[in-house]
Amino acid sequence: MLEETLPLATVTVLAVLEQAYFSLQVINARRKFSVSAPATSGPPEFERVFRAQTNCSEYFPIFISVLWTAGVFFSPGLSSVCGLLYLYGRFRYFHGYSESSQGRLAPLYFSAHVLWALIGLSSLGIVLSFFRFYLDFQLGSALNLF
C-alpha cells in the first residue's frame, strides 16, 4: 500500500517545492518594485507576480486532494503523470502571468484541463470502488445461501 503511494508522495513534495519557488519570486518582486509588506498593491508588474502566486496557492490544496483521491482509488501511476503535467502547467502559468495578463490564459486552461482529468479519475475510482464493495457484499450474501 505504502509503496503504491510513493509516486504520489513524490509529486506532493515537488508541488511544495514549486510553491516555495513561487514564494521566492514574490519576495524578489517586492524588492524589485519596492512594495513592502503588508501592501499587496503596486505596479501591475508586481501585482501580476503576486496574483500568480496567490492563485497557485489557492489551487494547491484542491490539486493535492484530487491527486491523492485519483491515485488511491483509481491509479497512482496515471494520477502522478497528471500531477506532473499540472505542475508543468502551473510553472508556465506563473511565468506567463508575470509577463502579461494575456500570457496566463493558455497555461491556465491547460492546468484546468489536467485538474478536470484528475477530478474525472477520482470520480471514476470512487464509483468503481462503490460497485466493487457492493458486488463483493452481494456475492458474499449469495454464497451464504449455500
Next chain:
Amino acid sequence: MLEETLPLATVTVLAVLEQAYFSLQVINARRKFSVSAPATSGPPEFERVFRAQTNCSEYFPIFISVLWTAGVFFSPGLSSVCGLLYLYGRFRYFHGYSESSQGRLAPLYFSAHVLWALIGLSSLGIVLSFFRFYLDFQLGSALNLF
C-alpha cells in the same frame, strides 16, 4: 480500510466541485463588472463575490483536514454527514455574500458550527485512539506476567 474511507473521498470530490463552481462565479463576475485580472478591487458587488470565493478557498484545506481526521479516527459516516452539511452551508454563504455583506453571516455561523463539530469529533477520536492504544499496551504487559 479503503472501503471505509469511500464516503470521505466522495465528500472530498464534491468539495472540489463546489470550489470549481465558486471559481466560475468569480470569472463571470469579472466579466459582468469589467474587472480584469490582476485587479481584485472594483464595485462592492464584485468584491463580495471575490471575497466569498477567497474565504471558501482559505477554509477548504482546514475542512478537508478535519473531515479526514474525524472520519479516520472517529466515524467516516458521521464525518461525511457533517461534511455534506458544511458544503451546503458554504453554498448558502457564497450566494448570501454575493447579495449582501449581511447575507453572509447566518450561513457563515452555520458552517463554523459544523467545522467546530468536525474539530470536536477529530479530538474525541484522537483521545479515544490514544487510550485504546495505551490500554492495549497495558493489557499486553499484564498478560506477559502470566
Next chain:
Amino acid sequence: MLEETLPLATVTVLAVLEQAYFSLQVINARRKFSVSAPATSGPPEFERVFRAQTNCSEYFPIFISVLWTAGVFFSPGLSSVCGLLYLYGRFRYFHGYSESSQGRLAPLYFSAHVLWALIGLSSLGIVLSFFRFYLDFQLGSALNLF
C-alpha cells in the same frame, strides 16, 4: 499503522485550532479598526493582522502535506516535533507581524527553516522507501534463482 499516525493527527488538529484563533483575531481587528467585509484594506495595523492570517492560511496546506509525507515515509515522531515547532513559530510570527512589519521577520525565517526541515525529511523518506522497495524486489528476484 493508524496508531503511528496519531501524533500527526494531533498536530493537524492543533494546526486547525491555531488557524481558528488567527481568524478570530482578524474578526476582532475588523471591529477595532472599523473595517467591514468585503473590504480588506484599512489602517496598517489592520492590514498587518489581515496579511498575517492570510499568509498562515496560504502555508497551512503546504505544512500539512509535508507533515504527513515526512511522518508517514520517514518518522512520525520527528515530523510531529517539527510540526509543533512550526506552529510555535507561526504563533510568534502572527503576533510579531500584528505589532510591526519588522516583527514578522525573525519568526518567519524560523518557520521557513522548520518547513525546509520537513521537506528534507519527506524527500529523504521517499528516497529511502524507493531504495527499500527496489532492493526488496532485487532480493526477491535473486532468491528466485535458487
